[in-house]
Amino acid sequence: MRLIAIEEHVRTRSLRPTSETGAGEHTGHVSPMSERIARLDEIGPVRLAEMDAAGIKIQVLSQTASARLDPNREIESAVKANDELAEAISAHPDRFAGFAVLPLADPDASAEELDRTVRVLGFKGALINGMQQGLFLDDPRYWPVFAAAERLSVPIYLHPAEPPASVRNVYYAGLEPSIAQALATSAWGWHVETGLHALRLIVSGIFDRFPTLQLIIGHMGEAIPFMLARTARNMEGAAKLERPLADYFLENFYITTSGMFTVQPLLCLLLVVGADRVIFSVDYPYSSSQEAQEFIESAPISSTDREKIAHLNAERLLGL
Numbered sequence: 001m002r003l004i005a006i007e008e009h010v011r012t013r014s015l016r017p018t019s020e021t022g023a024g025e026h027t028g029h030v031s032p033m034s035e036r037i038a039r040l041d042e043i044g045p046v047r048l049a050e051m052d053a054a055g056i057k058i059q060v061l062s063q064t065a066s067a068r069l070d071p072n073r074e075i076e077s078a079v080k081a082n083d084e085l086a087e088a089i090s091a092h093p094d095r096f097a098g099f100a101v102l103p104l105a106d107p108d109a110s111a112e113e114l115d116r117t118v119r120v121l122g123f124k125g126a127l128i129n130g131m132q133q134g135l136f137l138d139d140p141r142y143w144p145v146f147a148a149a150e151r152l153s154v155p156i157y158l159h160p161a162e163p164p165a166s167v168r169n170v171y172y173a174g175l176e177p178s179i180a181q182a183l184a185t186s187a188w189g190w191h192v193e194t195g196l197h198a199l200r201l202i203v204s205g206i207f208d209r210f211p212t213l214q215l216i217i218g219h220m221g222e223a224i225p226f227m228l229a230r231t232a233r234n235m236e237g238a239a240k241l242e243r244p245l246a247d248y249f250l251e252n253f254y255i256t257t258s259g260m261f262t263v264q265p266l267l268c269l270l271l272v273v274g275a276d277r278v279i280f281s282v283d284y285p286y287s288s289s290q291e292a293q294e295f296i297e298s299a300p301i302s303s304t305d306r307e308k309i310a311h312l313n314a315e316r317l318l319g320l
Contacts, residue, residue, distance in 0.1 A: 001055065001297060001306070004314040005289075007157070007218050007258035007281035008059040011040040012084035014077065015067035015101075039285035040064055043088040047284075048095060054289035056282070057311070058320060061085060062099040062127035065161045074103040078113055086121040097320060099127040099157055107141050111148035118152045124318040125154035125216075130161025130190070136197055138204035146210045155214040155254065155317060158197060160190030160222075167193075186259075186286075195222035199231065202248045203239040211252075214317065218258035218281060220265040224249060225272040250277070254317060257309070259283035261295035275305035279313045 039046065043061070051059060063081060070077040082100050089096040100117040102110035117123040126149070128137065135141075137158070149156050163171070163184050171189070172180040183189055198217055207213060217224075224231070232246040239245060250273055257266065258281035269278060282292040296310060314320055 002311040003054070003056045003280055003293065003296070004058045004060070004311045004320060005056050005282045005284065005292070006060040006216070006279055006314055006318070007159070007256050008061055008284040009040055009064040009286070010043055010061045010085065010088070011064050011067040012081050012088070014080045014084060015063060015069070016041060017066075036285040040067075043096065044091070048092065050284075050289050051095065054282075054293040056289060056293070058095060058097060058314075059284065060097045060099060060124060060314075060318065060320075061089065062157065062159070063101040065129040065159060067101070069101065069103060071105070074105050075109045075113070078103040078110075079116075082113065082117050082121060082123070086117075086123070089122075097318065098123045099125050102126050102128065102145065104128065104132040104142070104145070107144045111144040114145065114148045114154075115152065118154055123154075124320070125149065125156060127157040127159050129159050130194070130197070131164065134164060136200050138200045138206060143209070146206060146213055150210045150213045153212075155216050157216040157218075158194060158201075159218065160185070160194045163189055163193060191219050191222045194219075195224045195227075198222065198224060198249075198253065202245060202252075203235065203241070205239075205241060207248045207252045208242045214252060214254065216254045216256060216279070218256040218283070220257060220260045220269050221255045221273070225255075225265075225269045228272055249273070253277065254279055254313065256281035257292070257296065259287045261287075261291050263299060266299055266301070270301065270305065275301075275308045276313060278309045279317070280310050 069081070078101050085098050089098050098121070100114055100123045102113055104110050114126050168184055172184045175183065194217060198215065201215070228246055228249060232244065235245050254277050255269060255273060256279045280296055282289050296306065299306065
């Protein structure tokens with residue numbers, strides 16, 4: 001079965017930190033996480049071998065959340081990182097595609113860079129890691145980015161990031177550091193925050209202003225599918241929208257399976273949004289390509305739905 005994975009991370013040369021934490025450089029021990037982080041920097045034979053072993057034909061590559069643009073020259077930094085990614089993709093154009101990183105401190109420049117990366121570099125959209133400058137993306141200053149994405153007919157992938165310090169201090173204070181870090185990020189916090197972010201975009205009226213705009217969120221929908229009926233019912237009358245709230249989630253969002261390989265969330269997702277809006281992903285290198293492959297190939301769903309999730313929906317949305 002053909003597999004296309006679209007939440008697959010890299011860290012191009014200019015965005016790599018000078019040192020890593022957790023790599024065990026003082027003890028001689030290399031942790032599993034440091035090994036995964038090291039794979040971010042490789043876009044060649046090691047990555048391709050793991051893709052081949054899992055039957056993944058294409059990865060859509062995006063800069064990992066920890067790959068930070070230089071705040072003193074953000075536009076130049078984004079352009080350089082995108083050019084580096086395009087260069088890596090050009091070595092294996094049948095196996096890789098790309099999402100742009102954007103200099104969001106300057107939304108107008110971000111719109112221009114999205115246009116350049118799509119029209120000149122052949123990128124398939126952009127990935128944005130969480131809040132920007134302490135703001136959710138429903139702030140009107142980011143409208144130029146959404147306008148450009150709609151005009152170019154490319155999606156924006158809304159990806160989690162570390163919570164703001166103010167949230168961390170209130171919600172996760174008083175816990176042992178490793179527990180606090182896990183709860184704040186991959187175990188819970190950044191999923192529900194991304195779900196909230198997506199709901200804020202809906203209730204702010206972004207999709208009334210940009211009705212054909214498409215967003216992607218990962219991790220089986222960041223808890224929204226489970227809560228969608230209750231959220232829509234309890235928001236009725238509060239949000240002044242042109243359509244029922246749930247319709248925006250069903251018509252303006254795609255959901256990926258990234259990093260979640262259990263059946264119950266998948267079945268919930270399919271019951272709520274349907275197979276036409278679900279796209280296979282791994283969350284490489286933080287999750288296992290082999291586990292993702294085994295999960296989607298053994299999931300108790302129809303062969304028609306499996307093919308849509310595995311590759312057909314990504315091909316349609318991204319023009320792959």
